[in-house]
């Protein structure tokens with residue numbers, strides 16, 4: 100009886116455990132893995148069709164899905180990341196029939212075309228949209244880099260980038276005309292994910308500019324090509340391509356079975372880092388698999404968090420790639436810095452910006468209008484298509500390239516906003532008129548792109564290095580009596596959102612440090628400007644600061660007091676032993692006792708003398724020292 104009972108209990112528990120595994124409660128990936136394991140084990144003649152997949156997967160695809168089913172990093176949110184990849188692979192097999200035309204469909208070597216998509220009507224559009232919405236949520240929740248660097252991107256999308264580049268000659272700066280697309284199609288393509296993200300290149304061939312860092316002859320390029328990735332700190336202004344370079348390295352390393360894990364210092368905790376390191380150690384010891392850890396905005400980790408990486412970078416458990424907009428000499432631990440190669444990425448030059456913008460414009464199917472040929476595209480009726488074509492002035496592209504100030508993200512997103520705004524306003528007009536829509540063409544002008552960019556092109560980081568760079572440039576321009584440069588740096592800070600009181604405080608200091616007694620009223624001016632800023636605030640106070648800055652640039656300069664005072668400070672700091680006592684005759688004697696002790700004795704009260712008074716004011720041992728002439732005492 101007893102053995103039967105224990106057999107029953109054991110069987111019950113076994114069923115319970117199996118149920119938990121199967122339902123994914125204990126190990127959320129289990130159903131996914133078993134589903135795909137079936138595919139892996141299925142005989143070559145009978146390819147396996149996983150749930151949700153219209154067509155059967157080949158054995159190789161099943162194998163990829165199977166291995167990808169395991170969580171690889173906390174950044175990929177474990178099971179969620181693998182589900183994402185799973186769906187992504189399904190997506191390549193089952194393109195959504197209802198999905199609007201994406202740039203995938205525009206490029207040569209496209210994955211599917213509009214008509215092909217329309218023909219493949221069996222997959223449920225509803226479930227497809229739901230899956231996509233969920234994926235987008237996950238991508239937002241995980242942070243940008245997670246999705247990108249862990250290989251969780253939509254393969255259809257990213258694969259298309261490479262073919263886009265091939266189709267449009269991405270590295271060339273020319274402006275080939277794109278295939279005409281209807282405005283509505285373009286609008287749909289632009290909605291959702293930012294254009295900058297959609298256009299992120301996958302390969303070094305598509306990575307524009309930055310030739311000093313990753314040009315043909317550079318060491319980094321050869322290291323990347325041979326997949327010998329050293330620990331790196333990528334330093335450069337926003338939107339210059341740091342994350343993109345990491346994304347390219349990630350793509351490359353995946354081909355060589357190297358794990359690439361992404362964390363962002365804005366939301367990752369020390370424990371997340373520890374988890375990654377632990378996993379990297381396991382991978383290294385059990386599977387001899389390397390791990391590259393990409394930390395976006397590494398400067399946001401404090402010194403002790405940065406210390407966590409040190410021993411693991413040192414012993415090669417992880418290869419660290421950090422991205423920062425801040426000067427790493429100040430923001431990254433010296434010990435960590437000495438173990439990494441610092442790659443300085445620069446603001447993208449205008450030509451590179453034009454190339455990047457043209458790649459996007461072409462992929463959107465927008466026509467560039469040559470301003471040297473004065474034709475009015477709006478006056479022509481549309482061609483064969485019932486919808487209008489979209490045009491952009493070539494000078495609008497140039498302006499966008501100039502104004503985005505080397506920030507490709509600002510440029511691409513500015514383009515996206517300009518096009519969307521133009522297309523939406525056209526739509527509104529149609530609604531108001533209440534008439535049937537008559538086909539016309541849409542032109543994006545220079546003004547549209549300026550509005551699209553708005554203020555975002557002014558590069559100014561109030562909390563970071565740019566703040567110090569600009570105030571230093573202002574100070575030096577005033578010292579050098581260059582009034583135009585002084586005004587320029589002032590405006591650059593104020594337009595970038597700098598606190599006017601911060602500038603005013605610097606002016607108070609400048610009045611004494613650089614003008615000093617050459618024009619003592621400078622200090623009055625500066626204090627008045629400070630108070631004026633305090634009273635009226637921005638934007639009214641900008642002219643107060645401008646007046647003060649120009650006054651200072653024009654004023655005579657003297658550092659006499661400033662340097663003499665520095666000499667005194669140096670004298671005090673260098674003094675050996677106890678400081679000399681205050682001479683008795685200079686001491687005040689408010690009480691009888693003090694008088695009896697000799698305080699104030701022999702002091703000559705100057706107003707009582709008609710002649711200059713011969714009296715010592717310095718301590719005995721400093722007699723005769725002139726701080727205005729000599730530094731040593």
Ligand SMILES: Nc1ncnc2c1ncn2[C@@H]1O[C@H](COP(=O)(O)OP(=O)(O)OP(=O)(O)O)[C@@H](O)[C@H]1O
Pocket residue numbers: 294295296297298299300305306307308309335336337338339340341342343344422423424455506507508511
């Ligand atoms: N060198 C480049 N070639 C082609 N496209 C680029 C390049 N640099 C940037 N881009 C485009 O600009 C977008 C933003 O670039 P990225 O995210 O790499 O900037 P970043 O330097 O990491 O900026 P941040 O410091 O603000 O994170 C990319 O998605 C890509 O579309």
